[in-house]
Amino acid sequence: MSLISCENLSFAYEGVTVLHGLNFEIEQGNYLCIMGENGAGKSTLMKGLLGLKKPSGGKVTFGEDLRAREIGYLPQQTPVQKDFPASVWEVVLSGCLSGMGLRPFYSKAEKDRAVRNMQALEIMDLKDRCYRDLSGGQQQRVLLARALCATRKVILLDEPVAGLDPLVTINMYKLIERINREMGITVIMVSHDIQAATRYASHILHLGEDRQLFFGTREDYRHSAAYHSFMDGEKAVHIWKKAAVQEEKKRSGGTRAAAAAKTQKEAETESPAPEAVQKGGKA
Ligand SMILES: Nc1ncnc2c1ncn2[C@@H]1O[C@H](COP(=O)(O)OP(=O)(O)OP(=O)(O)O)[C@@H](O)[C@H]1O
Numbered sequence: 267m268s269l270i271s272c273e274n275l276s277f278a279y280e281g282v283t284v285l286h287g288l289n290f291e292i293e294q295g296n297y298l299c300i301m302g303e304n305g306a307g308k309s310t311l312m313k314g315l316l317g318l319k320k321p322s323g324g325k326v327t328f329g330e331d332l333r334a335r336e337i338g339y340l341p342q343q344t345p346v347q348k349d350f351p352a353s354v355w356e357v358v359l360s361g362c363l364s365g366m367g368l369r370p371f372y373s374k375a376e377k378d379r380a381v382r383n384m385q386a387l388e389i390m391d392l393k394d395r396c397y398r399d400l401s402g403g404q405q406q407r408v409l410l411a412r413a414l415c416a417t418r419k420v421i422l423l424d425e426p427v428a429g430l431d432p433l434v435t436i437n438m439y440k441l442i443e444r445i446n447r448e449m450g451i452t453v454i455m456v457s458h459d460i461q462a463a464t465r466y467a468s469h470i471l472h473l474g475e476d477r478q479l480f481f482g483t484r485e486d487y488r489h490s491a492a493y494h495s496f497m498d499g500e501k502a503v504h505i506w507k508k509a510a511v512q513e514e515k516k517r518s519g520g521t522r523a524a525a526a527a528k529t530q531k532e533a534e535t536e537s538p539a540p541e542a543v544q545k546g547g548k549a
C-alpha cells in the first residue's frame with residue numbers, strides 16, 4: 267500500500283471548486299515536487315494532506331500506519347509569521363507539540379530530538395536568538411528543524427526557498443536532499459523552481475486550470491506538455507538567478523558571488539544521480 271494515496275480528490279472554498287480530479291500516489295522515500303502557477307491550489311492540497319482542509323470530494327488514504335499528525339510541515343511564509351516573537355529553541359521544540367497529547371511539558375527525548383535536528387541543520391549557535399531577528403535563510407532552517415521534530419516519515423514543505431538568495435537556496439535544497447536520502451524521510455515540496463524540481467525530485471505533480479496537469483516520474487515529466495508549457499517560466503527564473511548573482515557581486519565585491527557560483531557548480535557536478543534513490547526501491 268502507498269504511503270499516501272489521493273483518489274478523485276477535490277477542494278472548494280465556499281462552494282467554489284479550486285481543484286478537482288486529483289489522482290496520485292506517494293511511496294515511502296519519494297521526493298515529490300508540486301508545481302503550478304500562483305493560485306493553482308498547491309497550498310490547499312498541502313492543507314488537505316495534513317487534514318487542515320476537508321476535501322469537497324474524493325479521499326486521502328494513508329498507509330504504513332501514517333497519521334496526519336505525524337507529518338512535519340513547513341508552511342508557506344507570511345510577513346506575520348516572519349515576525350514571530352519567540353526564541354529559536356522554542357520554535358524548534360514546538361514541532362514536538364503534535365505528538366504530546368495533553369502532556370504539558372516537553373520530555374527529555376523530545377528535547378534531545380530538537381537538539382539533534384538543530385545540529386543536523388547547523389543552527390545550534392542560533393538556539394537563544396529571537397526568531398524574528400534572523401535572516402530569511404536562517405528562519406527557513408529553523409522551520410525545517412521544527413518540521414523534522416514532528417516526523418520520522420514525511421515532511422511537507424510549502425515554498426521553502428521563497429525569497430532566499432541563490433547561495434542560500436542551493437544550500438537549502440542540499441539540506442532537503444539529505445533529509446530525503448540520508449534520513450529516509452519522504453519529501454513533498456511546493457516549488458515554482460522547475461530546474462530544482464527536475465533536478466532533485468523523484469516525482470512531479472503539476473497543477474493548473476483547477477486540476478492535475480501531470481503526475482509521474484521526473485523523467486516522464488520532461489517529455490510532458492505541462493513541462494514544456496512551463497519552460498517560459500524556467501527561462502524567467504534563470505534570468506532572475508543570473509541577475510541576483512550579478513547584484514550580489516556588485517554588493518560584495520565578488521566574494522559571495524564567487525561562493526554562490528562555486529556551490530552552484532558543486533551542486534551540478536557532485537550531486538548523486540536521483541535515479542539512485544529509485545534504484546534503491548524507494549521510488
Ligand atoms: N481561505 C480561502 N478562502 C477562499 N478562497 C481561498 C482560500 N484560500 C485559498 N483560496 C483560493 O483557492 C485557490 C488556490 O489557492 P492556494 O493558496 O491553494 O494556491 P497556491 O497554488 O498555493 O498559490 P501560491 O503559489 O500563490 O501560493 C486560489 O484561487 C485562492 O484564491
Ligand SMILES: [Mg+2]
Nearest residue numbers: 308309310342
Ligand atoms: Mg501557496
